[in-house]
Amino acid sequence: MTRVLKYVFYDILRTRFILFYTAFLLVCTFALFQFDSDYGKIVLSLMNIVLMVVPLIAVVFTTIHLYNSYEFMELMLAQPIHRNIVFLSEYMGVALSLCMAYLIGIGLPFLLFGGIAYSATLLSTGIFLTLVFVSLAFLSAVLTRDKAKAIGIALLFWFYFSLIYDGLLLWVVYSFSDYPLEKVTLALIAFNPIDLARIILLLQLDISALMGYTGAFYKDFFGSHVGLLFSAGILTIWVIAPIALATRIFARKDL
């Protein structure tokens, strides 16, 4: 498995895209540090990148990469190697390289300029979001043979979680605004990894004081160990469930 993983890794590095991605994140973070010295504000600005750009890059890069290495995978499968191993090596390769790019791009400036403590939540939620959207992209890639269609599905995932879902959530809140919605919204938030990441980050940024009763409720919940376990658990499910489904489909697929 490590051998296949190594090949995948080299292959990704050769395309140089991952280097551009790292450079992009580095430039953004450095620029923000030049612009402002308040860590809270930097984290706030980076939050938008983490919530929008990271998932988008993850889905697009992953699907394109998978279709480009289709022949490599076929070649590998001709060898006496289990399908799951090939597939999961691909997953690990892509996920690892994207996570590393993210860690270096965002983490390095924080390491250099100080304030690494502020960035802990930012880094961990970013890593989780990368993993989740790589998983979703793998799922969309095994759902169809057509590359354009797969990218379409992957983009739809991104679009759904970053925009449509929030619209639906607002509609629910609006329709049922006469009822106590705290627990319901907590459950609904769990169905969207981007929203979950955003709430965790917002609470860290002290915005909770604005949020009145709702904010106090969430702060109590996410501030506790149970809440931490809950959010980490939900995000882990979001990572594992799609890739497990994708592996299952891939194992039975007529290539």
Add this chain to the structure above:
Amino acid sequence: MLALLGILVCIIPAVHATTYKIGNQHNIKTIREGIALAKAGDTLLISAGIYREGNLVLEKALTLIGENFPVLDGENKYEILTVHAQHVVIQGFRFIDTGIASINDLAAIKILESKFVSILNNRFENTFFGIYFASSSDCLVDKNQLTANAEAEHQIGNGIHLWKCQRMTIRNNRIKGQRDGIYFEFVTDSHILNNYSEGNMRYGLHFMFSNDDEYRDNTFINNGAGVAVMYTKGVKMIHNTFEHNWGSSSYGLLLKDIRDSFVLDNVFKENSIGIFMEGSSRNEIKNNEFVKNGYALRLQASCDDNVFEHNNFRQNTFDLVTNGSLVLNTIKSNYWDRYEGYDLNKDKVGDVPYRPISLYGTVIERMPTAILLWRSFFVFLLDRAEKAIPVITPENLKDELPSMIPYDLR
């Protein structure tokens, strides 16, 4: 020279004020004895030491001066000093551990129906009420320090408490950890100057039915619910700092039923709500700096004829929220850091009006749960769309002359 001596000789008997020294090393050991002995106009000089004398009652015009902060101990049982006289001076003492009671307001110094009393340069530690005035006038409270560390609101009284007073001056005091830092009820024509009120359980300053007062150069920081000014007319609030009054029901300044008052040159920094205004009319809010607040202004629709002018709004999460569409206030010539207009004729005034109310601010006002979506991409798009064509936000609520550059306040 002889003439001068003659004059002096004539004057001294005329004043005939005596100074009594009190302390362990003197003839008079207790303050109670000293007070009994002295006549109006005399001075009691109290040496350093610990005095446990229960409740002392002062009904003569005496000057009490502590040397090196003698300790007056209430032993967690008593009110320490009760004053009912004119022209009393109390200076340089350390008051500790008054009793705590829920029926009587026990205080370190209670002044009842008195005039011209000065409380100067004292320290108060762990007192229930610190300085308590009722039905008094023309008094001065200067350079006192009050600290308490109560854990709940019912265990502690107010730092400087005034009820039904006139022409009082409260200045240069530091108050920490009381229930209300400074409490004013039915107090008129008074001044609150250069005080520092920090970390009080409820309000830094609690102010009701107190007309024609002025408070200036004070700092209110980290109080449970900020500063409340209510049911009053003609108050001047000038050059104060309201900082970090942070919590789900906290505000820098609450103005409730305030008329004909002025809020000038203040700084509101890092409060959950900078100014919360309700039922207030004809006030001028000018030259204030609103920085990093959750809501800079929360202006309820019950307010009218207020003027907001020449203020700086910077880095607030929401600049302004309101709960109705009726606009009866004037908002003009402020600087808004979110303003995106242009200035073609270079007169430093933006050419298109600024609308300080964001759509999402209005949405949250109606459905507080919707704050969950704050800073999501969806909300960003909604706000953009609303800015282009206002539908939900009040059409007339706008700054017609937004400044392009921040005002140089302080």
